[in-house]
Amino acid sequence: MNAPMDITASPGQVRKSDRTRQTILDAAAKLFREQGYKATTQRQIASQAKIKAGSIYYYFESKDQILDEVLERGIRIVHESVETAVNALPANASGRRRIESAVATHLHTVLRYNDYASANIQNIRHVSREARDRNRALRRAYWTALFEQAKQSGEIGQHVDLSIARLFLLGALNWTLDWYDPKQGSTDILAEKFCTFFFEGSGRR
Amino acid sequence: MNAPMDITASPGQVRKSDRTRQTILDAAAKLFREQGYKATTQRQIASQAKIKAGSIYYYFESKDQILDEVLERGIRIVHESVETAVNALPANASGRRRIESAVATHLHTVLRYNDYASANIQNIRHVSREARDRNRALRRAYWTALFEQAKQSGEIGQHVDLSIARLFLLGALNWTLDWYDPKQGSTDILAEKFCTFFFEGSGRR
Amino acid sequence: MNAPMDITASPGQVRKSDRTRQTILDAAAKLFREQGYKATTQRQIASQAKIKAGSIYYYFESKDQILDEVLERGIRIVHESVETAVNALPANASGRRRIESAVATHLHTVLRYNDYASANIQNIRHVSREARDRNRALRRAYWTALFEQAKQSGEIGQHVDLSIARLFLLGALNWTLDWYDPKQGSTDILAEKFCTFFFEGSGRR
Amino acid sequence: MNAPMDITASPGQVRKSDRTRQTILDAAAKLFREQGYKATTQRQIASQAKIKAGSIYYYFESKDQILDEVLERGIRIVHESVETAVNALPANASGRRRIESAVATHLHTVLRYNDYASANIQNIRHVSREARDRNRALRRAYWTALFEQAKQSGEIGQHVDLSIARLFLLGALNWTLDWYDPKQGSTDILAEKFCTFFFEGSGRR
DNA sequence: AATGAATGAGCGTTCATTCAT
DNA sequence: TATGAATGAACGCTCATTCAT
Numbered sequence: 048m049n050a051p052m053d054i055t056a057s058p059g060q061v062r063k064s065d066r067t068r069q070t071i072l073d074a075a076a077k078l079f080r081e082q083g084y085k086a087t088t089q090r091q092i093a094s095q096a097k098i099k100a101g102s103i104y105y106y107f108e109s110k111d112q113i114l115d116e117v118l119e120r121g122i123r124i125v126h127e128s129v130e131t132a133v134n135a136l137p138a139n140a141s142g143r144r145r146i147e148s149a150v151a152t153h154l155h156t157v158l159r160y161n162d163y164a165s166a167n168i169q170n171i172r173h174v175s176r177e178a179r180d181r182n183r184a185l186r187r188a189y190w191t192a193l194f195e196q197a198k199q200s201g202e203i204g205q206h207v208d209l210s211i212a213r214l215f216l217l218g219a220l221n222w223t224l225d226w227y228d229p230k231q232g233s234t235d236i237l238a239e240k241f242c243t244f245f246f247e248g249s250g251r252r
Numbered sequence: 253m254n255a256p257m258d259i260t261a262s263p264g265q266v267r268k269s270d271r272t273r274q275t276i277l278d279a280a281a282k283l284f285r286e287q288g289y290k291a292t293t294q295r296q297i298a299s300q301a302k303i304k305a306g307s308i309y310y311y312f313e314s315k316d317q318i319l320d321e322v323l324e325r326g327i328r329i330v331h332e333s334v335e336t337a338v339n340a341l342p343a344n345a346s347g348r349r350r351i352e353s354a355v356a357t358h359l360h361t362v363l364r365y366n367d368y369a370s371a372n373i374q375n376i377r378h379v380s381r382e383a384r385d386r387n388r389a390l391r392r393a394y395w396t397a398l399f400e401q402a403k404q405s406g407e408i409g410q411h412v413d414l415s416i417a418r419l420f421l422l423g424a425l426n427w428t429l430d431w432y433d434p435k436q437g438s439t440d441i442l443a444e445k446f447c448t449f450f451f452e453g454s455g456r457r
Numbered sequence: 458m459n460a461p462m463d464i465t466a467s468p469g470q471v472r473k474s475d476r477t478r479q480t481i482l483d484a485a486a487k488l489f490r491e492q493g494y495k496a497t498t499q500r501q502i503a504s505q506a507k508i509k510a511g512s513i514y515y516y517f518e519s520k521d522q523i524l525d526e527v528l529e530r531g532i533r534i535v536h537e538s539v540e541t542a543v544n545a546l547p548a549n550a551s552g553r554r555r556i557e558s559a560v561a562t563h564l565h566t567v568l569r570y571n572d573y574a575s576a577n578i579q580n581i582r583h584v585s586r587e588a589r590d591r592n593r594a595l596r597r598a599y600w601t602a603l604f605e606q607a608k609q610s611g612e613i614g615q616h617v618d619l620s621i622a623r624l625f626l627l628g629a630l631n632w633t634l635d636w637y638d639p640k641q642g643s644t645d646i647l648a649e650k651f652c653t654f655f656f657e658g659s660g661r662r
Numbered sequence: 663m664n665a666p667m668d669i670t671a672s673p674g675q676v677r678k679s680d681r682t683r684q685t686i687l688d689a690a691a692k693l694f695r696e697q698g699y700k701a702t703t704q705r706q707i708a709s710q711a712k713i714k715a716g717s718i719y720y721y722f723e724s725k726d727q728i729l730d731e732v733l734e735r736g737i738r739i740v741h742e743s744v745e746t747a748v749n750a751l752p753a754n755a756s757g758r759r760r761i762e763s764a765v766a767t768h769l770h771t772v773l774r775y776n777d778y779a780s781a782n783i784q785n786i787r788h789v790s791r792e793a794r795d796r797n798r799a800l801r802r803a804y805w806t807a808l809f810e811q812a813k814q815s816g817e818i819g820q821h822v823d824l825s826i827a828r829l830f831l832l833g834a835l836n837w838t839l840d841w842y843d844p845k846q847g848s849t850d851i852l853a854e855k856f857c858t859f860f861f862e863g864s865g866r867r
Numbered sequence: 868a869a870t871g872a873a874t875g876a877g878c879g880t881t882c883a884t885t886c887a888t
Numbered sequence: 889t890a891t892g893a894a895t896g897a898a899c900g901c902t903c904a905t906t907c908a909t
Contacts, residue, residue, distance in 0.1 A: 222423025248453030632833025
């Protein structure tokens with residue numbers, strides 16, 4: 048169901064045990080994304096992973112632990128996707144260019160590419176405070192760096208509250224899960240429009 | 253738990269039956285907001301409403317029906333609050349002033365004032381397609397009107413895609429439920445910052 | 458739903474209270490017949506009787522008591538119908554003629570005419586041993602008398618075990634509730650066939 | 663509670679799972695027979711089967727499904743018992759002898775031997791039209807064959823309506839559940855008396 | 868490494884019954 | 889005389905979890 052994830056693939060030999068574990072997580076991610084955590088049963092996950100419900104407990108201690116891990120992977124995947132994309136830009140790319148790339152990658156990963164990423168966004172409320180905070184910290188760190196860079200280079204105005212800007216932009220991005228329809232345009236086009244808004248606003252210029 | 257709601261209060265005599273019904277809805281709204289629909293049990297709702305679980309069924313046919321009504325009220329309350337606030341402005345208020353007022357009221361209603369409003373935002377995925385669509389149509393209609401007005405008066409640039417603008421702004425607003433902390437500033441201040449972003453963007457001017 | 462029951466009607470003034478009581482019993486009889494005792498709720502009975510569920514308890518102590526009374530009336534109605542029909546025969550009517558009349562009346566009452574009568578047969582298992590025994594005693598007394606008469610007059614053979622004969626005939630009669638279809642012939646024709654069997658058997662003569 | 667059922671027993675190894683499933687059905691059959699379907703709870707069935715209520719759902723999808731299977735077995739058991747008994751007769755046995763054997767076996771199976779058989783008779787009204795019709799068709803087919811044979815050999819009179827005869831006899835047989843008391847004589851004696859009635863009638867000869 | 872079988876707690880819901888008005 | 893409101897016990901059923909094999 049997911050495109051193969053180079054990002055998480057480990058090199059060399061993979062033990063069967065690891066493969067099954069992965070299969071379970073994939074199944075859970077897909078179902079958590081589609082139905083939410085509470086509405087997904089262990090039996091559904093097992094069935095999707097082509098094993099029996101009891102077997103899950105050989106790999107995970109509880110359904111909660113599966114959720115934790117799915118969400119953890121979700122945030123990491125978004126993070127690494129975005130980082131990879133930004134790092135692939137030429138060293139002299141502008142701050143705005145970097146942010147544009149980050150936005151495009153974020154949207155693409157969350158909306159099209161990855162169950163973990165969207166499961167993360169849809170179910171973040173069901174995990175413990177700590178997991179949620181860890182999640183948030185990771186997100187914050189990365190975007191803040193991007194924003195500060197752009198501010199230093201003058202591409203973001205000196206008066207701008209970066210914290211609010213970040214929350215504003217990320218809110219808009221994450222909320223797309225609620226309305227985005229692939230039929231109405233690629234995520235890249237959407238990303239471009241969002242960036243224009245973000246930098247230039249809607250007002251008359 | 254909720255501030256009294258002038259919007260829904262009926263004048264004069266209130267039958268006991270109506271009061272209990274209201275109490276159940278209030279309890280459900282609070283719990284749906286805090287825990288989500290699936291995680292909330294009828295016994296929790298009953299306990300919060302200080303009645304017994306079986307009594308709920310004297311007023312509602314099912315848990316689903318309670319959700320429907322809570323969400324319906326949620327959207328209505330946001331809608332009416334915003335409309336009331338905007339209509340209270342002087343007739344010659346600018347388009348931007350109107351949007352600022354709408355944003356401030358939306359944030360205040362969702363974040364501080366009303367369980368129904370936030371329950372609506374958090375649980376919209378659990379209802380039927382029709383209810384969701386009705387919900388969306390109402391929201392869209394109102395904000396679109398505001399935006400078009402501002403575009404006509406030139407306060408929003410002619411090049412702006414209002415549909416995307418609306419989704420962008422509302423996404424950012426609704427996502428605040430995930431991070432807003434009352435200790436860090438009033439919703440009015442937040443609204444002002446959001447509007448500045450929305451109209452002027454983050455870029456250097 | 459029932460034809461008016463001269464049999465149970467009391468003469469002169471009827472108090473409203475009595476009328477309501479009767480309405481409840483009628484409703485219960487109809488529903489017990491159609492759905493059985495367990496499947497019928499007090500609210501259904503109330504609704505059918507055009508009152509509210511709580512009001513039933515002004516007239517009856519419990520659902521069980523309603524059943525008792527419905528069944529009690531059921532047996533009495535069959536009994537009285539049959540007795541009336543038989544007594545209406547000329548004094549010199551033969552034993553067989555009397556039994557034929559009883560059978561026809563029994564079938565008609567149970568199958569076409571009366572909810573109490575059929576409710577009795579369908580739900581007899583749900584009442585207390587005592588009520589069941591009372592029921593049975595009444596039935597036995599009457600039919601036994603008819604049979605003995607026919608035996609004395611030689612219309613039933615001397616060798617016949619009247620007890621078994623009665624159970625045999627009544628079993629066949631009561632079981633008709635399981636298969637009788639009004640479209641396939643009147644109860645009178647059915648009664649005639651049954652009597653022929655009963656007296657003459659199926660064997661070659 | 664039931665005598666061992668050669669009819670359904672499978673030879674050799676029996677898996678534990680099959681044994682539990684069987685135990686549940688046995689428990690349900692017994693309780694359905696004694697109390698009826700509606701009055702029997704899943705917890706009663708579980709308790710009788712010495713398992714916990716939840717476990718039932720490892721084997722059956724619903725209470726209804728249990729009923730279906732119990733009734734299905736009931737009709738099959740009666741059918742097969744009767745068929746076996748009749749087939750065991752000498753090839754040249756008379757039509758009457760065959761019917762006598764069928765009646766005796768039917769009564770014995772329903773009254774003494776088997777909860778499934780009696781549960782079937784007592785609860786047939788609670789299943790779907792289709793199941794009921796299937797049931798009836800099976801019953802009809804078998805008895806009709808027996809009767810036609812006897813008619814052809816002249817043991818049943820040419821004038822006899824076989825359909826009515828069958829309903830008459832089976833009604834009487836099934837109704838025995840309501841009054842048969844083992845203390846008052848064996849089912850075989852009862853069967854003999856019933857057959858005498860059926861063939862010779864009660865009238866003087 | 869995986870499963871079949873079972874469990875127990877709890878779910879949404881039903882319903883006969885009560886009782887103040 | 890009748891009811892609106894409420895209850896409590898029980899119902900059929902679900903599901904995360906356990907554990908011997």
